[in-house]
Amino acid sequence: MTGTDHHAVVVGGGLAGVTTALELADAGLRVTLLEGRPRLGGLAFSFKRGDLDVDNGQHVYLRCCTAYRWFLDRIDGTALAPLQDRLDVPVLDVAHPGGPRLGRLRRGGLPVPLHLAGALARYPHMSLAERASVARAALALRRLDPADPALDGLDFATWLGRYGQSARTIEALWDLVGIATLNATAAQSSLGLAAMVFKTGLLSEKNAADIGWAHVPLGDLHDTLARKQLDAAGVRTELRTRVTAVTRTPAGAWRVDTDEESIEAGTVVLAVPQREAHGLLPAGALADPDKLLDIGTAPILNVHVVYDRKVLKQPFFAALGSPVQWVFDRTESSGLPDGGQYLAVSQSAAQDDIDEPVSVLRAKYLPELERLLPAARGAKVRDFFVTRERTATFAPTPGVGRLRPGARTDTPGLYLAGAWTATGWPATMEGAVRSGLSAAQAALAPLGLHREHPLQEAA
Numbered sequence: 059m060t061g062t063d064h065h066a067v068v069v070g071g072g073l074a075g076v077t078t079a080l081e082l083a084d085a086g087l088r089v090t091l092l093e094g095r096p097r098l099g100g101l102a103f104s105f106k107r108g109d110l111d112v113d114n115g116q117h118v119y120l121r122c123c124t125a126y127r128w129f130l131d132r133i134d135g136t137a138l139a140p141l142q143d144r145l146d147v148p149v150l151d152v153a154h155p156g157g158p159r160l161g162r163l164r165r166g167g168l169p170v171p172l173h174l175a176g177a178l179a180r181y182p183h184m185s186l187a188e189r190a191s192v193a194r195a196a197l198a199l200r201r202l203d204p205a206d207p208a209l210d211g212l213d214f215a216t217w218l219g220r221y222g223q224s225a226r227t228i229e230a231l232w233d234l235v236g237i238a239t240l241n242a243t244a245a246q247s248s249l250g251l252a253a254m255v256f257k258t259g260l261l262s263e264k265n266a267a268d269i270g271w272a273h274v275p276l277g278d279l280h281d282t283l284a285r286k287q288l289d290a291a292g293v294r295t296e297l298r299t300r301v302t303a304v305t306r307t308p309a310g311a312w313r314v315d316t317d318e319e320s321i322e323a324g325t326v327v328l329a330v331p332q333r334e335a336h337g338l339l340p341a342g343a344l345a346d347p348d349k350l351l352d353i354g355t356a357p358i359l360n361v362h363v364v365y366d367r368k369v370l371k372q373p374f375f376a377a378l379g380s381p382v383q384w385v386f387d388r389t390e391s392s393g394l395p396d397g398g399q400y401l402a403v404s405q406s407a408a409q410d411d412i413d414e415p416v417s418v419l420r421a422k423y424l425p426e427l428e429r430l431l432p433a434a435r436g437a438k439v440r441d442f443f444v445t446r447e448r449t450a451t452f453a454p455t456p457g458v459g460r461l462r463p464g465a466r467t468d469t470p471g472l473y474l475a476g477a478w479t480a481t482g483w484p485a486t487m488e489g490a491v492r493s494g495l496s497a498a499q500a501a502l503a504p505l506g507l508h509r510e511h512p513l514q515e516a517a
Contacts, residue, residue: 062311063324072100074475075329077494083291085509090294099280111275115360116404122266123488128512133283141270153379173264183230195221204254210459214252215244241356241406241451251454329475343467354453359408364441368399369433451485452478465500473497
């Protein structure tokens with residue numbers, strides 16, 4: 059290989075780009091990683107607000123997220139984002155006629171699918187008939203192949219209706235999980251993606267849905283530790299560097315132009331959002347590049363509240379009968395001084411709220427938190443702010459599967475990565491890392507460089 063052939067440029071420093079860069083460097087390539095932001099991590103990042111370390115949004119992963127778990131291992135971050143010993147989700151319904159009622163979704167020790175039977179039998183937020191209907195739907199889900207293209211064109215809610223799932227059952231179970239993982243309601247979700255989520259998370263292994271989350275600011279993982287490993291692997295990382303064009307040189311190499319320089323390489327990986335990738339793609343790279351523009355986006359809103367005292371005893375809970383979806387205690391990871399408590403309210407599929415003024419959101423969510431948490435009624439609010447990601451994920455709508463491209467383009471040496479590519483997963487940290495692994499594998503093959511896929515055994 060020539061010097062240029064041995065050089066790869068990765069555009070984008072989110073989880074997909076960092077994963078790609080690490081894999082290419084570990085295989086022996088000289089790698090340059092270019093990121094327009096002043097930090098790595100993409101949309102899973104943290105920032106300072108006074109003395110607080112704030113995550114832009116609450117990110118969790120499951121034990122079945124083998125790619126993200128590999129990523130944590132690769133950056134020496136596993137101990138900083140531990141998993142639950144056993145799935146346990148408190149679910150509080152404040153709209154019950156008899157007053158607020160707490161239920162739990164927790165797994166037992168029996169094999170799949172009986173590992174959830176006990177929790178379902180005791181789940182108070184559905185009737186006995188509704189709980190029985192869930193078992194029938196779950197068995198039908200196990201028979202589906204999420205990769206079947208026919209499932210991509212159907213919506214999950216219609217399929218659930220065919221299996222007797224009531225509106226209450228969808229609200230109290232399927233959407234409780236689905237909105238958080240898919241960033242869409244069942245009615246707006248592709249059956250193929252929904253089947254992948256529920257089949258993998260709840261119906262594959264008994265411990266697959268155990269929840270993990272960072273106990274430190276996300277920036278400690280996705281920026282600081284990631285940068286340390288990139289440096290150790292010999293990757294040249296340039297932040298605050300905007301890529302303006304990707305073109306072929308007369309000699310057949312790639313030229314990546316930035317505001318500061320032009321870089322020649324034999325391999326280029328575009329690990330940026332779909333619209334940005336569309337703008338950088340050279341002619342002929344995809345048969346129909348405008349498909350990328352048809353991949354919709356969905357917002358996520360996070361409401362951050364700092365109280366002067368402890369108002370929540372659990373590390374997190376989910377809510378029913380309230381606009382509030384999921385609430386997490388971020389006190390320890392944020393560095394909040396003793397005596398107060400910092401809660402993050404994670405609101406997926408937040409189209410109705412994403413552009414509302416802070417004053418409107420404050421008037422909406424503070425009373426709701428008081429309904430859910432009686433201890434908050436007498437607490438003083440020290441701080442209230444919101445973080446908004448208007449294009450947080452790609453929208454998992456029916457038909458999106460045919461729009462998502464694979465890692466390879468029609469032009470040799472040019473590849474795509476990002477959670478929006480054809481990973482089979484929705485837009486999650488897991489999907490982002492999987493896309494980076496796929497892009498690296500695709501890029502190494504024509505160079506004659508073999509590297510064992512990190513997930514080969516897990517798969």
